[in-house]
Amino acid sequence: MAAEVRSPRERYREQNRAEIKAAALQQLAEGGVQAVALTRIAKDMGLSGPALYRYFAGRDDLLGELIRDAYDDVAQAIAQADDGRAEDPRSTLHALAGAYRSWAVAQPHRYLLIQGTPLPGYAAPPDTLQRARAVLGPFLKVFAAGVPAEALRPTVAEMAAWVRKDDGVADWVAQHTGLPPRGKVAGTALAGTVLAWSQLHGTVSLEVAGLYAGMGHRASTLLTAQIDTLADSFGL
Incomplete structure (x- = not known):
């Protein structure tokens, strides 16, 4: 399939959106979510405040894009x-646990952005749930091969009931386990996936x-012990 041809105007718009997000990430790294300020970004880019709103409707819209990008990256x-x-x-x-930790430690400002509520009253974009599930999807395949210990049976029963009554969760499990x-x-x-998460x-988060x-202790040593214990409890 031929690559989509974008007009110069579209490329210019994408470039500006990318620059705005990069500036916002820098502010996020320097001072957390509260430091993300569209007026400052506009000034640094030589844009007027109203001009910036042609690219993002407001700070929540910009944060939503950063959250989507972070989930997609991890x-x-x-x-x-x-x-x-x-x-x-x-x-x-x-390997999956190590990749999760490595990504978070390398860019803690982005990790903290997708854990919890960035700002009071902020509502994450509806598609965030699917992106979060994509992060955990590979874990489903791993634990599908497990045989849970007796102590885990109540948790397994509750999760099985959740799958039965939630079509979205059922589709997610089927997609990653086949x-x-x-x-x-x-x-x-x-x-197993929820316990691993x-x-x-x-x-x-503590690290x-x-x-x-x-x-x-090192956080990596602690996590290795936790993952081994979890693997033992599922007979992996």
Whole structure:
């Protein structure tokens, strides 16, 4: 298929949007979400305030784009960690967890942007959910091969019930496992993925926030132990 031909005006618009987002990311890295200011970006780019609003409707619109980009980037990093790996669920799980952590540590300002609410009253774009699920999709495939320990059965049962009543979740599980979305495996895959996400989010968020500073361990060592324990509990 031939590449889409864009007009000079379209290319100019895309270039300006990219520059605005780059400037916003710089502000985000320097001072957090509160430091993102469209008026300052416009001034630095030599644009008037009203001119900037031709590219983004407001700060929430701009933040929404940054959030989409961040989810897409971390999803790509995890997909690359999963691509072409040997059929070893445990090593794959470690690779996925490592990719998640590496991305977050390399750009903590973007990680913190997609965790929690950036600003009071801010509502993330509706398509954010699908992007977040894309990040975790490869984990579903790993845990689909698991046999959960007895202690995990209540969690697996709740996840299986969630799949049965939520078509969106059922489609997500089926897409990444290639298995019937409402079979027994679906609950196992979803339980393992949510548990992995909880472990990753907790450990990585504490590391990115600097709360492990001065303690006698490395976050990577802690995460490796957590992932091994989780793999053991699913017989991986």
